[in-house]
Amino acid sequence: MATTSAHATAAAEPHHEPSFVRKYIFSTDHKVIGIQFLFMSLFFLLIGGLLAGVIRWQLGWPTNPDMPLPGGGLLPETMVNQGIVLPEFYNSAVTMHGTIMIFFAIMPLLVGVYANYLIPLQIGAPDMAFPKLNMASFWTAAPAGVIMLAGFFVAGGHSGAGWTQYPPLSANPEFSGVYMGQQLWLISMIVLGFSSLMGAVNYVTTVINMRAPGMTWFRLPLATWALFVTAVLILLAVPVLTGALILLLFDQTIGTTFFSPEYGGEPLLWQHLFWFFGHPEVYILILPAMGFVSEIIAAGSRKPIFGYHAMVLAIIAIAFLGWGVWGHHMFQSGMNPTLGMGFMATTMVIAVPSAIKVFNWLATMWRGDLHFHTPMLHAVAFVGMFVIGGLSGVFVASTPVDIFLHDTYFVVAHIHYVLFGGSLFALYAAITFWYPKMFGRMMNPLLGKLHFWLTVLFFNLTFFPMHNLGIAGMMRRIYDPNQYEFLRPMQELNTMISIAALLLIGTQLIFAFNFFWSLFRGEPAPANPWRANSLEWAAPSPPPHGNFARTPVVYRGPYEYSSPLSVEDYLPQDDPPAEGPEPVPAPATSH
Amino acid sequence: MSGMQISIRVLIVPAVLLAFGCGGGGDGDADTGGAAAADAVQVDEATAGRVVGTVSFEGQPPAPQPINMSEEPTCAEKHEGQPMNPVAVVGADGGLKNVYVHVKEGLPQGSWPAPSEAAVLDQDGCVYIPHVVGVQVGQTLEIKNSDGLLHNINAKPSEQRGFNVSQPTNMTTERTFSQPEVMIPVECDVHGWMEAYIGVSEHPYFVVTGEDGSFEIANLPPGDYVIEAWHEEYGTQTQNVTVPASGEARAEFSYSASMAGAFVPLGEPIDPHGRHALAAGGH
Numbered sequence: 001m002a003t004t005s006a007h008a009t010a011a012a013e014p015h016h017e018p019s020f021v022r023k024y025i026f027s028t029d030h031k032v033i034g035i036q037f038l039f040m041s042l043f044f045l046l047i048g049g050l051l052a053g054v055i056r057w058q059l060g061w062p063t064n065p066d067m068p069l070p071g072g073g074l075l076p077e078t079m080v081n082q083g084i085v086l087p088e089f090y091n092s093a094v095t096m097h098g099t100i101m102i103f104f105a106i107m108p109l110l111v112g113v114y115a116n117y118l119i120p121l122q123i124g125a126p127d128m129a130f131p132k133l134n135m136a137s138f139w140t141a142a143p144a145g146v147i148m149l150a151g152f153f154v155a156g157g158h159s160g161a162g163w164t165q166y167p168p169l170s171a172n173p174e175f176s177g178v179y180m181g182q183q184l185w186l187i188s189m190i191v192l193g194f195s196s197l198m199g200a201v202n203y204v205t206t207v208i209n210m211r212a213p214g215m216t217w218f219r220l221p222l223a224t225w226a227l228f229v230t231a232v233l234i235l236l237a238v239p240v241l242t243g244a245l246i247l248l249l250f251d252q253t254i255g256t257t258f259f260s261p262e263y264g265g266e267p268l269l270w271q272h273l274f275w276f277f278g279h280p281e282v283y284i285l286i287l288p289a290m291g292f293v294s295e296i297i298a299a300g301s302r303k304p305i306f307g308y309h310a311m312v313l314a315i316i317a318i319a320f321l322g323w324g325v326w327g328h329h330m331f332q333s334g335m336n337p338t339l340g341m342g343f344m345a346t347t348m349v350i351a352v353p354s355a356i357k358v359f360n361w362l363a364t365m366w367r368g369d370l371h372f373h374t375p376m377l378h379a380v381a382f383v384g385m386f387v388i389g390g391l392s393g394v395f396v397a398s399t400p401v402d403i404f405l406h407d408t409y410f411v412v413a414h415i416h417y418v419l420f421g422g423s424l425f426a427l428y429a430a431i432t433f434w435y436p437k438m439f440g441r442m443m444n445p446l447l448g449k450l451h452f453w454l455t456v457l458f459f460n461l462t463f464f465p466m467h468n469l470g471i472a473g474m475m476r477r478i479y480d481p482n483q484y485e486f487l488r489p490m491q492e493l494n495t496m497i498s499i500a501a502l503l504l505i506g507t508q509l510i511f512a513f514n515f516f517w518s519l520f521r522g523e524p525a526p527a528n529p530w531r532a533n534s535l536e537w538a539a540p541s542p543p544p545h546g547n548f549a550r551t552p553v554v555y556r557g558p559y560e561y562s563s564p565l566s567v568e569d570y571l572p573q574d575d576p577p578a579e580g581p582e583p584v585p586a587p588a589t590s591h
Numbered sequence: 592m593s594g595m596q597i598s599i600r601v602l603i604v605p606a607v608l609l610a611f612g613c614g615g616g617g618d619g620d621a622d623t624g625g626a627a628a629a630d631a632v633q634v635d636e637a638t639a640g641r642v643v644g645t646v647s648f649e650g651q652p653p654a655p656q657p658i659n660m661s662e663e664p665t666c667a668e669k670h671e672g673q674p675m676n677p678v679a680v681v682g683a684d685g686g687l688k689n690v691y692v693h694v695k696e697g698l699p700q701g702s703w704p705a706p707s708e709a710a711v712l713d714q715d716g717c718v719y720i721p722h723v724v725g726v727q728v729g730q731t732l733e734i735k736n737s738d739g740l741l742h743n744i745n746a747k748p749s750e751q752r753g754f755n756v757s758q759p760t761n762m763t764t765e766r767t768f769s770q771p772e773v774m775i776p777v778e779c780d781v782h783g784w785m786e787a788y789i790g791v792s793e794h795p796y797f798v799v800t801g802e803d804g805s806f807e808i809a810n811l812p813p814g815d816y817v818i819e820a821w822h823e824e825y826g827t828q829t830q831n832v833t834v835p836a837s838g839e840a841r842a843e844f845s846y847s848a849s850m851a852g853a854f855v856p857l858g859e860p861i862d863p864h865g866r867h868a869l870a871a872g873g874h
Contacts, residue, residue, distance in 0.1 A: 063759045078756060081764060087741070087757040155752055177745070177755040480759065483741075 026139070028131035029545055033138050034117030035438060037108050038431075040142060042515075044104035047149070049505050051097040058085040060498025062480040062491075078157060087479045088177065091160030092152070094477050098163030099185070102285065103192060104145055106423050110288040111196075111234070112141065114430060115203045115227040117438065121536035121543060122224045124212025124552040124574070129205040137198035144192035151181040151188075159185040162477060164274060167259035167267045171251040186249040193242040196234050203231035212535070212574075214554030218312065219573065221534045221558040222305065225312050226291025229319045230284050236323075237280040244273035268333055275326035283322040285419060286386075287315055289426030290357055293379045295558075296429050297361050299532040300376030301368030302569050304559040306360045314353035314360075321350045328397050332406045340399045347397040354390055358383060369562070369569070374448030375530075378429035381456055385421025389414055392467065410470025416463045428452070428511070435518070436525030440542045443522060447514040454507040461500035465493055531570045534558040538574050632701035634812050640834035641809040644842035646690040646800050646820055652681040653848055658718075658784045666717035666738055666782075676784065677722045678824050679851075686804020687846055689723040690822045691774060691790040693797035694808060695829060697816035703794040705729035709765070712777075712787060714742050714758070719777065719787035723823070725797040726789060728771055734764045741781055746789065748775040755780075773821055788823055818842045825850040 017023075027033060054069065061067035068083020079089035116134065120127055128134045151158035158181040161170035165185070173179045207220075207228045220228075248270065250256040257263035259270045298305040305311060327335060327343035361383050370376070392414040396402050405411065428451075435443050472490050474481055481487035481494065528537040535554070539547050552574035560571035656676040660667040667674065680688040709731040713720045717738060726732050736742050736758035743757040744764065750772040756764055768775075771793040779785035790797060798806045808818075813836040821827045825846040832840040 065760065077764065078754075081758070082762050084759060084762065087743075087759060088755070156755075480741075 026135060028127070028135050030116045030120050030128045030131070030134060031438070031543060031547075033134050034113050034115075036138050037112030037116060037141070038438075040138075040145060041105050041109040041113060042512075044100050044145060045109070046512075048097050048101040048105050049508060051093045051100065053502060053505050054085055054093045055090070055097060056498040056501040058090055058479065059481065060495045062482050088157055088160060090479045091477070092158040092178075092181070095159050095162050095185075096148075096152075099148070099159075099189075101419070102163060102281075103189065104148065106285055106419060106427070107196075107281075108141060109427050110285065110423065111203075111227065111230060112138070112199060114223070114288060114292065114434070115199065115231065117434065118536060119203055119206055119224055119227055120210070121437075121539060121547055122221045122534050122558075123207060123210060123215050124535045124548065124554065125206060125210035126546045126548065126551075128202045129210055130202050133198050134202050137195050137202065140195035140198065141192060144188045144195060147184055147191060148188035151184040154180040154184065157181050164278070165248065165270075166274075167248065167251065167265075167270050168261070170270075171248060171259045171265075171267075173252065183249065183252055186245050186252065190242055190245050190249070193238045193245070196238045200231040200234040200238075203227060204235065207231075212552050212554055215535075215573075216554075218309065219554055219557045221291075222294035222308070222311055222315070223288070223291035223534075226287045226294075226315055229315050230287045233280045233284050233287075233319055233322070237277045237284070240273055241277035241281075244270060244277070268330075271330050271333060272326070275329045276323075278329065279326040280319075280322045282418070283318055285423050287318065289382065289423045289430075290315065292426050292430040292433070293361065293382050294357075295532070295534065296375045296379040296433050297364050297383075298559045298561060299433075299530045299570075300371045300373065300379065301365045302371070302561045303364055303368040304557075304561055306363035306366075307356070308557065308559060310356055311360055314356045317353040318350060321346060321353070325350060328402075331399050331402045337399070344397055344399050348394065351390065351394060358387060358390075373530075374443070374445055374452060375429045375433035377449065377452045378425050378432065381452070382422060382425040382429060385417055385425055385459070388464075389417030389421055392417060405470055407476050408470035409466045409474045409476055412476050413463050413466035413470060416466070420459060420463070425455075428455070431515075433530065434536075435515075436529045437536055437539075437541050437543070439519055439522075440525050440540075441518050441522030442525050442529060443518045444514050447510055447517075451507060451510040451514065454510070455504065458500050458504035458507055462497055462504050465497055469493065469497075528572075531568070533560055533570050533572045535573055538572060630701050631704055632699050632812075634810055636810065638813055638836040639810045640813055640836060640838045640840065641807060641811060642694075642816070642818060642832055642834060642840045642842055643807045644692075644805070644818075644844065646687045646692065646804040646806065646822075646844040646846070647685045648679070648681045648687040648804070649685075649845055649847040651848065653679050653851070655679070660717060660784075663717050663738075663740065663782065665740060669716035669738075674716065674718065677718065679848075680802070682802045682804060684803055686800065686802065687822065688800055688802055688804065689721070690800040690804070690806075690820050690844070690846075691723050691725060691788070691797065692800065692806045692808070692818065692820045692842075692844075693725070693773065693790065693792050694794065694811070695817045695819040697814055698794055698796070699812060699814075703727065705767075706795065709733045711735060712789070713737055714744075714779070714785070717742075717779075717782050717785060719785060721787075721799065723774075723788045723790065723799045725799055726768065726791055727795055727797075728769065728791060728793045729767055732766050732768070732789065734758070734766065736760065736762055742779050742785070743781055745778045745780055746775055747778070748772050748791075773819070773827075774823070786823075790821070813838075816840075820844040822846060 024032060057069050063084055065082065065084060069080050069085055072080035072083050072085070079086060116128070156177060156179045159165070159170070159178055160176055161182065169175050170182060173182060176182065207224060247256070247258040251259055257265040259265045259267050261267060294305055294311060324346040325343060327339060328347045331340050392410065396405050396411060396414060432443055432448055469490055472487070474487055474490060482491060525541040527539065527541050530537070535552055538552055553576070554573045555576060556571065556573055558573050562569045563571040565571060656678070658674040658676055660670070660674050677689065682688065705727045710724055710726045711733045712724050713735040715737040724732070734744050739761045741757065741759045743755060745755040746753050751768060751770040754766060758764060768791040770791065772791045774788040774790050777787040777789060796808045796811060798808055800806050811834050813834050815831065815833050817829050818832055819827055819829045828844050830842045830844070832842050834840045
């Protein structure tokens with residue numbers, strides 16, 4: 001008869017106490033590095049959210065002196081003059097909202113935080129394979145963030161060429177009026193790419209080499225599977241972007257013309273290179289979210305995940321197929337229509353493994369003992385929002401429809417249903433789910449649910465009507481839609497969207513308050529508050545340096561909920577069968 | 592460990608300096624207070640003289656070019672009749688408007704405090720008013736948008752940092768310049784016909800001619816000076832004058848249509864009678 005295992009492997013191994021700097025700043029502990037990434041990413045999430053507020057204020061009340069931007073007086077006159085957002089700052093705000101949210105908020109939240117924090121804990125390892133490389137990864141990402149933010153302070157303002165940085169606008173300062181800001185954008189992204197590569201090498205090596213005894217590939221939690229496959233995608237995709245960034249930086253600084261058509265360069269080369277990275281990047285931003293949600297839905301439903309092997313294969317299939325779809329971003333670039341048809345077909349095929357995952361989540365919940373705690377609510381919302389985002393993706397993946405919808409607000413709605421409705425809801429699920437493990441305290445459930453319901457409400461009020469704006473022809477990145485007569489009838493809708501968006505931003509203050517308040521006042525967390533099975537719940541909350549007193553031995557998969565072998569409704573991976581062997585002593589750690 | 596900390600500082604310190612040391616978020620802000628902290632020149636008003644003169648245009652002035660303003664009916668309505676390009680505006684007596692005249696050489700060493708009163712460059716009817724404006728180093732230039740529609744002011748100096756700032760509606764933007772420069776072209780990228788020129792002087796002895804082409808530069812200390820006249824189409828000319836104590840010196844400049852297109856580097860004198868006009872193939 002199995003019992004809970006939290007106490008079986010929980011005792012912290014005594015270590016010498018490192019200095020403050022070694023423990024919290026230049027730490028090699030994967031958990032500290034994960035938390036460092038967490039605070040850095042949340043800071044950038046705030047910056048990205050504020051930029052979204054600037055964008056929505058301008059679109060809600062475009063160039064209206066009677067509605068000055070709140071706090072605009074704090075910004076220099078080159079950004080906001082007499083309360084009015086200037087067009088060049090609007091371009092920067094749109095560019096930096098996308099850049100910061102994708103590269104400095106969501107991507108590090110998904111990968112930097114949870115690959116670091118979860119992988120060693122879920123596979124039963126004391127740390128990453130290369131702890132110092134791990135530390136270097138964070139301390140490369142942080143300067144990249146500083147460099148990126150520095151662009152707001154230099155002459156000419158920050159890059160305004162969009163997060164996709166299409167040349168020749170991005171290549172020639174004459175066209176944009178942005179000089180150093182543009183170069184800082186490129187340098188920051190190159191530096192950040194090195195950080196991603198250092199992290200990815202670590203994640204892949206750790207999963208392959210450091211799994212606990214008994215942790216076979218098909219006993220890995222789906223979160224770890226997703227993070228592992230994501231790391232492989234990063235290893236293959238990021239160098240393509242970095243190479244393209246270096247070429248673009250050369251065009252900017254030393255007069256090369258890789259992307260300048262007047263000297264034989266090719267702007268479309270950038271689009272191919274960027275999207276050859278960019279579409280796998282989309283899956284980098286969604287696969288970990290799928291992994292987290294799988295963990296939480298199984299635990300919240302008290303049922304084994306439906307179709308574990310199919311879920312793993314779907315992750316691999318999405319990652320594999322993701323390499324053959326980049327052209328669907330370029331249907332309007334003059335691409336040969338026959339080639340466009342091919343990209344349309346490959347894109348449609350990706351819907352199959354995505355649908356497998358959605359149906360398996362639904363099947364997991366079907367007739368489950370559903371516990372709608374805060375993480376579960378966010379996870380269920382992820383499924384719903386991801387379906388909407390996926391279906392709108394089918395629209396724009398269709399070449400005839402994309403002619404009409406390309407570069408409109410329909411695309412803005414689509415990407416936000418995927419990246420906010422998908423990735424960010426999954427991140428809220430993950431943060432609230434693993435918060436007790438990370439900080440040893442529970443988040444306030446009442447505030448958590450209030451934040452959830454208001455976020456769902458205002459999220460949909462903000463982004464669903466954007467489909468209508470797109471169908472009406474409103475262009476993405478437009479500064480003042482009212483300059484076009486055919487868009488003036490949409491102004492009331494734009495104002496409503498802006499009010500909802502500002503309320504959505506305000507709602508996040510509840511989360512921020514809950515996060516920081518609970519750090520100090522939250523109820524102490526037990527080792528396994530969600531009664532889940534994977535190995536991280538076998539360690540104390542928070543886990544000590546080295547994670548496990550003894551190397552855990554894994555006897556089963558991570559989703560044995562409501563098992564007839566257990567008196568309780570869960571059966572931890574390391575809970576030995578009645579006749580199981582003794583645990584193996586942990587190897588000594590050098591840090 | 593210490594080596595790693597040092598290398599991290601090497602990365603962080605320049606970034607922080609970049610962030611907080613490069614000044615103020617955007618273009619133009621750094622163009623303040625560039626004048627040397629030398630002693631201010633005191634001019635004895637009892638002995639000060641002046642330079643007066645006229646800039647005239649010889650021969651038949653070129654026909655003004657009409658501006659197609661149909662894309663901005665709001666602006667077109669502000670003009671009586673067809674809006675015209677203001678290049679080579681010649682008055683009834685042959686005076687040439689919009690010539691920037693300034694003292695190029697001869698002033699005593701020292702600094703010249705910038706006036707507290709701002710110069711104004713307005714955008715009204717989708718043209719710059721005035722077409723040529725002079726400011727002193729450190730003096731505020733108020734750039735106004737009286738049209739209530741989107742303009743951008745793209746200033747392209749060669750001696751200092753330029754700026755490119757938008758004004759989406761009625762508003763005022765202030766800028767200063769840190770270096771003397773004759774002249775700084777200004778364009779609006781939204782309305783391709785909009786052009787203006789800013790003359791930046793380190794002293795207050797400059798003027799832009801009006802309709803009759805006349806000018807006066809007053810309150811000059813007695814002495815020998817080089818007076819320079821600049822016109823956007825016909826280039827620069829210089830004259831030497833001697834200003835007597837409490838007296839007046841005259842400087843007469845004359846341009847002709849044949850000077851148009853002459854390649855004369857700014858600051859270099861050109862022949863007012865057009866002997867080298869078109870010699871170098873235009874500009």
